[in-house]
Amino acid sequence: MEWDRAEPTNIKLERKGMEVCIVGGGIIGLATAWYLRQTGHSVCVVESRDAVGLGASRANGGQLSYRYIAPLADPALFSGFPHWLFGRDAAVRLRPRLDRAQWRWLLAFLGACNHRDRAASIAALAQLARYSRQLVGGLAADPRFDFGWRRNGKLIVYRERRAFESARRGLAPAATDDAPQCVLDVPACCRLEPALARVASQLIGGIFTPDEEVGDCLALCRAFERSLRAGESPARILLSERAQSIELSRGRFRSVRTDRRRIEADACVIANGVLATGLLRPLGIDLPLYPLKGYSISPKVVRDEGVPTVSVTDQYRRMVYARVGDRLRVAGMADIVGYDESAHAGRIAALTRETEAWFGAAVDLSDLQPWAGLRPATPDGKPIIGASGIEGLWLNVGHGALGFTLAAGSGGLLAAQLAGSDLPLPDSVFAIRQAAPASARGAAGARDLRRCRSAEAGNR
Numbered sequence: 001m002e003w004d005r006a007e008p009t010n011i012k013l014e015r016k017g018m019e020v021c022i023v024g025g026g027i028i029g030l031a032t033a034w035y036l037r038q039t040g041h042s043v044c045v046v047e048s049r050d051a052v053g054l055g056a057s058r059a060n061g062g063q064l065s066y067r068y069i070a071p072l073a074d075p076a077l078f079s080g081f082p083h084w085l086f087g088r089d090a091a092v093r094l095r096p097r098l099d100r101a102q103w104r105w106l107l108a109f110l111g112a113c114n115h116r117d118r119a120a121s122i123a124a125l126a127q128l129a130r131y132s133r134q135l136v137g138g139l140a141a142d143p144r145f146d147f148g149w150r151r152n153g154k155l156i157v158y159r160e161r162r163a164f165e166s167a168r169r170g171l172a173p174a175a176t177d178d179a180p181q182c183v184l185d186v187p188a189c190c191r192l193e194p195a196l197a198r199v200a201s202q203l204i205g206g207i208f209t210p211d212e213e214v215g216d217c218l219a220l221c222r223a224f225e226r227s228l229r230a231g232e233s234p235a236r237i238l239l240s241e242r243a244q245s246i247e248l249s250r251g252r253f254r255s256v257r258t259d260r261r262r263i264e265a266d267a268c269v270i271a272n273g274v275l276a277t278g279l280l281r282p283l284g285i286d287l288p289l290y291p292l293k294g295y296s297i298s299p300k301v302v303r304d305e306g307v308p309t310v311s312v313t314d315q316y317r318r319m320v321y322a323r324v325g326d327r328l329r330v331a332g333m334a335d336i337v338g339y340d341e342s343a344h345a346g347r348i349a350a351l352t353r354e355t356e357a358w359f360g361a362a363v364d365l366s367d368l369q370p371w372a373g374l375r376p377a378t379p380d381g382k383p384i385i386g387a388s389g390i391e392g393l394w395l396n397v398g399h400g401a402l403g404f405t406l407a408a409g410s411g412g413l414l415a416a417q418l419a420g421s422d423l424p425l426p427d428s429v430f431a432i433r434q435a436a437p438a439s440a441r442g443a444a445g446a447r448d449l450r451r452c453r454s455a456e457a458g459n460r
């Protein structure tokens with residue numbers, strides 16, 4: 001069929017396996033489309049912006065961080081709560097709003113700040129990260145996927161003795177296929193990463209994980225797009241087209257209504273990041289998602305030996321420094337401030353100040369490429385991957401601070417779920433009913449299902 005974007009038409013995708021429409025052309029939607037196509041389905045991606053990867057996936061920290069997967073929800077956070085509200089350069093900043101969604105999310109988040117939920121999230125995320133690493137290995141070895149991937153290792157440096165000692169004590173024994181992590185004193189940190197010499201006097205020590213990786217998330221989005229458009233049954237990637245509603249028929253998914261046309265398909269995957277809540281609410285699906293706004297700058301490197309080659313995390317400021325192409329990507333912070341995507345000048349200035357102090361002589365700070373993105377966060381840090389409760393409608397959302405790391409695994413898992421084939425890992429922990437903290441789970445899950453059912457009835 002010839003494709004004419006100018007003329008809105010109703011379309012029926014070509015049948016090969018199932019016809020699946022994916023809403024959202026960020027890293028999660030594109031990885032999902034890729035693995036669905038690998039398993040023989042026809043796919044169509046609907047993206048509201050004029051290019052793929054321009055939402056939260058655009059200029060993130062570049063970390064493929066399979067071992068540092070602990071969620072933000074942490075009992076230790078309670079003591080820092082006043083600082084969130086009033087601290088100027090706090091890593092996490094809360095600006096309370098007259099927004100019911102913000103308060104609901106915050107309450108659920110605080111409910112998840114307990115040892116049991118945290119341990120459950122870490123266990124679930126570790127399995128998904130492990131599977132993701134396996135799939136990313138396949139992508140990195142494929143010449144179609146040139147996204148600046150490197151296994152450069154991750155060095156977390158500490159400025160406070162208590163935090164350093166607690167991290168040392170918390171080091172898990174390496175699983176058989178993981179490289180062992182090393183605890184380093186300051187001279188060893190500087191031998192490993194000479195670019196740290198300038199700030200050595202501020203450091204207490206570091207922990208190095210040799211098998212962590214780095215890459216350019218936007219470049220991977222573009223590589224997915226190119227590869228999806230190529231081949232015998234190319235995917236349709238519809239840009240500048242907004243999904244406005246999900247239509248049901250006889251209680252199951254029927255079509256996606258966009259601002260241009262109606263797209264009929266056998267199944268639909270919702271992967272549109274923080275905006276998934278609005279699309280699903282009319283169906284009675286109440287996703288526990290809220291934006292955690294983060295920032296990055298990407299100054300050009302002017303002196304190679306002055307910037308790190310391993311990824312460096314400043315644990316005190318919760319900032320990451322990674323070489324991405326010919327730039328130094330500096331990313332961090334989490335603002336709980338709503339859906340505004342603008343790059344707040346004060347936060348960018350804070351990133352710039354730190355970068356200047358650490359690696360200032362090696363980068364051109366007159367060319368920063370300031371950016372802000374909205375991490376689609378669930379209260380307990382676990383993404384929601386799987387059936388929505390409405391037949392034919394699937395969810396792949398809520399990857400928070402780990403979307404780049406978990407994208408391949410989440411896409412692979414969803415493709416296996418949709419095919420009904422053997423699953424690569426236990427998936428029930430990512431089901432929508434697990435998305436509420438354990439204390440609220442029973443009632444919320446039942447409510448979600450009831451809402452789905454009444455929405456189906458309404459759509460008939």
Ligand SMILES: Cc1cc2nc3c(=O)[nH]c(=O)nc-3n(C[C@H](O)[C@H](O)[C@H](O)COP(=O)(O)OP(=O)(O)OC[C@H]3O[C@@H](n4cnc5c(N)ncnc54)[C@H](O)[C@@H]3O)c2cc1C
Nearest residue numbers: 026028048055056057060061063243273294402403404405
């Ligand atoms: C500062 C920062 C640093 C980060 N660092 C890292 C890191 O180092 N490692 C890591 O693993 N993760 C990191 N993350 C997290 C990661 O970037 C996100 O988890 C990930 O990008 C989320 O991907 P997504 O596809 O779900 O969302 P998005 O990338 O936002 O994609 C959703 C897409 O859906 C589109 N869309 C929305 N509504 C509609 C609609 N109605 N119709 C059609 N299209 C629609 C949007 O335009 C968007 O392109 C970071 C995030 C930030 C903000």
